[in-house]
Amino acid sequence: xxxxxxxxxxxxxxxxxxxxxxxxxxxxxxxxxxxxxxxxxxxxxxxxxxxxxxxxxxxxxxxxxxxxxxxxxxxxxxxxxxxxxxxxxxxxxxxxxxxxxxxxxxxxxxxxxxxxxxxxxxxxxxxxxxxxxxxxxxxxxxxxxxxxxxxxxxxxxxxxxxxxxxxxxxxxxxxxxxxxxxxxxxxxxxxxxxxxxxxxxxxxxxxxxxxxxxxxxxxxxxxxxxxxxxxxxxxxxxxxxxxxxxxxxxxxxxxxxxxxxxxxxxxxxxxxxxxxxxxxxxxxxxxxxxxxxxxxxxxxxxxxxxxxxxxxxxxxxxxxxxxxxxxxxxxxxxxxxxxxxxxxxxxxx
Numbered sequence: 001x002x003x004x005x006x007x008x009x010x011x012x013x014x015x016x017x018x019x020x021x022x023x024x025x026x027x028x029x030x031x032x033x034x035x036x037x038x039x040x041x042x043x044x045x046x047x048x049x050x051x052x053x054x055x056x057x058x059x060x061x062x063x064x065x066x067x068x069x070x071x072x073x074x075x076x077x078x079x080x081x082x083x084x085x086x087x088x089x090x091x092x093x094x095x096x097x098x099x100x101x102x103x104x105x106x107x108x109x110x111x112x113x114x115x116x117x118x119x120x121x122x123x124x125x126x127x128x129x130x131x132x133x134x135x136x137x138x139x140x141x142x143x144x145x146x147x148x149x150x151x152x153x154x155x156x157x158x159x160x161x162x163x164x165x166x167x168x169x170x171x172x173x174x175x176x177x178x179x180x181x182x183x184x185x186x187x188x189x190x191x192x193x194x195x196x197x198x199x200x201x202x203x204x205x206x207x208x209x210x211x212x213x214x215x216x217x218x219x220x221x222x223x224x225x226x227x228x229x230x231x232x233x234x235x236x237x238x239x240x241x242x243x244x245x246x247x248x249x250x251x252x253x254x255x256x257x258x259x260x261x262x263x264x265x266x267x268x269x270x271x272x273x274x275x276x277x278x279x280x281x282x283x284x285x286x287x288x289x290x291x292x293x294x295x296x297x298x299x300x301x302x303x304x305x306x307x308x309x310x311x312x313x314x315x316x317x318x319x320x321x322x323x324x325x326x327x328x329x330x331x332x333x334x335x336x337x338x339x340x341x342x343x344x345x346x347x348x349x
Contacts, residue, residue, distance in 0.1 A: 048328045056324050063320025067313035077128045080188050081179045083135060083295035084196075089205040090174040097199060098132035098178065105129045117194040123187045131179035180298065192298045200292060209292055216282050223279045230272045237265050 049056060086094070104113040105127055114124035180191055200206065 045325075048325070052324070052328060055327075056321065059320040059324045060317050063316040063318075064313050066320075067316030077181050077183050078185050078188070079179060079181055080298045081177050082192065082297045083175060084178050084199070084293075085175045085290070085295050086199075086205070086292045087174055088208045088291050089199060089202060090176075093202075093204065094176055094199070095132050097202065098130050101198075102130045117191075117198050119190075119194050123190060126182055126184045126187050127191070128181035128183060130181070133177040133179065135175040135177050175295065188298050196294060205292065209289070212291055213286065213289070216286050220279065220282045220286070223275050223282070227272065227275050227279070230268060230275065234265075234268055234272070237268060 084094075089097075101113065101116070104110070104116065106129075107113075110121060110124035110127070113119075113127065114121045117124065178195065180188070180195070182188060182191070200209070
């Protein structure tokens, strides 16, 4: 390497050092300007507050008064909920039914609401609204996530995966939290049964529930008849076994089953026990009716759901202070525009 090349290389290193120093200097100046601007904003806010202290005092008093009286005027309401599971009335169907009730609650005349729920008008007047929230168990979440991972392993498009998952979630919403917002805790216990009857008596639901229960009853009757036949068969087998034990076949005038044709007593007993187990399951389904089941009913709470009066007051004061600063900013902008307009008039004049 010649002396000239060494000088050029040293010059290049010096230029790189200078460029880095300029870069760090520019970054330092940026942060310094940001900090300086922040300090100027604080100083300006302080000056504006001190110069308009009377305005802010008035706004705080007025805002606090508005918050206090608005909290007094607004009736407190209470929230209660129940969990409802239904394999026949789910998804958009139950959401539409609850939304229909909520729409009726927005009307000043609650006659139609009282008619649909079969409630006294005074109870209907105490209802603020209804909500329906899908209840998803941890097991369902895990199953959906497993399915998502399996689809990813098959190199399925992400858009298609989301569509499949969304479709599954919509169709499998079978448990809902039904929320009731009321103005009086005294009506909570009187609201649960009418609300359940309203959902249950939906034609779509009632037909399917009646059909399912009717088929179960028929199946129960069929099992009982078959069980009676098995009992008769067991009696015959027991009598013949007793005769076979007491006498030999030869010379007997009794009508007994031949050994080759005799039913196996153990098989008969097993069949009888299987029928009995199935009978117990059907009776359980007839009582529980899992197609439409209230998992957890309404609970009465004494604490209001809405914001407290102290929160109303603090929110009103903060809004009033914000309006005060907005007024000061608009006033400053107006003064600046007036000043610019005046200077332009002087130049043109």
